[in-house]
Amino acid sequence: MLLSSQGDPRIRMATLPAKPDMKDRILETADRLFYLQGIRAIGVDTIAAEIGISKRTLYNHFPSKDALISAYLARRFVAPRPSEKSPVEQILGTFDSLERRFSAKDFRGCPFVNAVAELGEDRSVRKVAIAFKESRRLWFRDLLIKLGVAQAEALATQLALLVDGSIAQDLVRNDPAMARAAKEAATVLLRNAGVKVGGSASKKPRPSSTV
Template sequence: MTVDGRRPPPRERILLTASELFSTHGLRGVGIDRIIAESGVAKSTMYVHFPSKDELAAAYLRRTDVSWRDKLRAAAEAAGEDPADQLVGLFDAVSTAYLEHGFHGCPFINAAAESDPGSAPHAVTVAHKQAVRSWVRDLATAAGARDPERLALQLTLLIDGTLAAGKLEQDPAMPIAARAAAAELVEQSCGPRSGRSRRPPR
């Protein structure tokens, strides 16, 4: 239901239903018929808005991309104005994800394992990972990292590994350990605080 008590329009109902089901059961674990039944729309309505299951999965991942990148950015900004602190602080978003009820790991890693190269879901997944790495690289550059590309690769691999591990065992010690490892990597790459820029990228 919307805030005023009305049902969302059909496209939004389909996407909300699919998002919940895909997140819980994976892309291959959910059939179109179940999404149609649980969203309460006709099959013809489904295909008007989403011509294929791949297109629906891609729309779910695009929505997740916006949500997850907003959470990463908010966690980074909450760590303060120093870009180096933000590089470590963004791992607080990973810790928060672990605490969410029913955490099923990284939706993008899960989707990559279930989608074919060249498909719409796979393309969205690749674009998401590239966008996150680019943003982290910009932060690393602003923090004065000796090799921003390398640091961004290290940190994003650490994020992905921690999220993937969470699908197996939802141990809150994992993101805490990842944050500590990130702090060490940032310190090694960016050097003493006085040698870093304090101006985060816009």
């Protein structure tokens, strides 16, 4: 017993005791359940039971379910990290990564769209959902500007439509091919805007090294 300090979760982090950050555990569990089953479908009792804590503990960390919902959406709001790849690769890579996510069993659409669909009139939910959608559009736009595309604003909006369209279609159909279809459409739109895109829209990056 004495020797096995490695495996003892209590000894982790040198000074931190047996606290794997309860707040994070709650949030992580709420995230999973809210996303997979719906916000209205999951009660705070269910979340607490899933972690194995008392409901009281949950309410000691979050004053209300609404606060938990807000934290859930804030947690889902991750900005795309900067990349070394070329703008075209980043744009089209978006759809490859969508295809991977669609193939995962635990994908269930866009959490922001779902939240708006469920909670409708809620102002703060809509606000963060709009901010998220806009941040992605701006990410597209900046990449298009780097590519020298004239109508970067308009094209960025169209690419965002393809992203959300494929997400909505996959939510219903469970068909990762929707991401491929979106990528093909995106390729056509890019070429139409004068962007040079290597190869067809398929998974072939093409061996050419020329610009």
